[in-house]
Amino acid sequence: MSKKIIYFLSAIFFAFLGFMVNDLVVKADINGVTVTPLIENGDTDVTDRFEIVGKPGAERTVKISIGNFGINKLHLRIEPTNATTSMDGKIVYTDKVLAGQYGLQYAFSSMTKAKNIVLKPNKTKDVTFKIKLPDSKIDGLIMGGFNVYDTSKDGAKGNANVPVWITGDNKAVGGIVSLHNLTLDVIDKKPHIIINLQNKELGQMKNVIVHMTVKRKSWLDRFNLGPKKMIADTTYDKVAPNSKIPVDFDQNQTPIQAGEYVVKGAARSGKATWTFHKTYKITQDQANDINKRCKGLIYNKTTTYILIVCVLLSVIFLIFWAIWYSGRS
The missing domain is CATH 2.60.40.3880 (Immunoglobulin-like)
Incomplete structure (x- = not known):
């Protein structure tokens, strides 16, 4: 054989x-x-x-x-x-x-x-x-x-x-959802912003529905030219006791930018609802660390273009002012 x-x-x-x-x-x-x-x-x-x-x-x-x-x-x-x-x-x-x-x-x-x-x-x-x-x-x-x-x-x-x-007694215990922190990560060479909720109780949760938004503050917001609000709607079939609940915001080819990020959202499980609102800061060092580990990032030039236009308009204004002023003298 x-x-x-x-x-x-x-x-x-x-x-x-x-x-x-x-x-x-x-x-x-x-x-x-x-x-x-x-x-x-x-x-x-x-x-x-x-x-x-x-x-x-x-x-x-x-x-x-x-x-x-x-x-x-x-x-x-x-x-x-x-x-x-x-x-x-x-x-x-x-x-x-x-x-x-x-x-x-x-x-x-x-x-x-x-x-x-x-x-x-x-x-x-x-x-x-x-x-x-x-x-x-x-x-x-x-x-x-x-x-x-x-x-x-x-x-x-x-x-x-x-x-x-x-x-200890085989009795069912529920959980409570709260906001924990904001973290950054690189997944498949792309930057991700992750908002970590948490279940701090010794109870398993089921069917947790989360709606979350993240918005970076910018001076361009007053002109409706600022960064768009990111939205996540996710359902977690099961949530472990004493564990984080990661809500992922895939940035795709958009690099992480330093600044203040406003996080708002709500989670629901059965009849219980929890709401969240907090501002987190991402430093330039944190953003640079994530971005240099990613590939194929496309940087937004909007701010640069606006500054260039402002400079050109200022130069044109100064030229016309100089011509007008010299004509009076």
């Missing part, structure tokens, strides 16, 4: 074994890798994540099965972190989250430790983690999880997530 046939039959066997252990296999965004939460005697009936309902100071053990059905040996890291909210309203576990961020009291990374494994082709490995719950009562939901990624690549480009939700 050839080696190719042996590898093929082995892959089928391990895949079948994975489905027998659990109905759910988390498809990793890493070629040939599957990640399966092995849920045994869970606190709830869900099968797509670990749900722990525990008392303060309790210790729980969870197990994850990882299979490599590719042709290459993999060096994987399984890293605990808290859930965050993506720009398109999804719950993700790719960011490293620390206690204190967005009102977060308990970082999942402080309850268990990361692990590194080496996985040969056509092999599976069960990895066990001990989770130590906080010593104080959890009034809400800690939405943690394990981010599994290939250490030889960018984790954001190849990873799988295994959620671990922790509560």
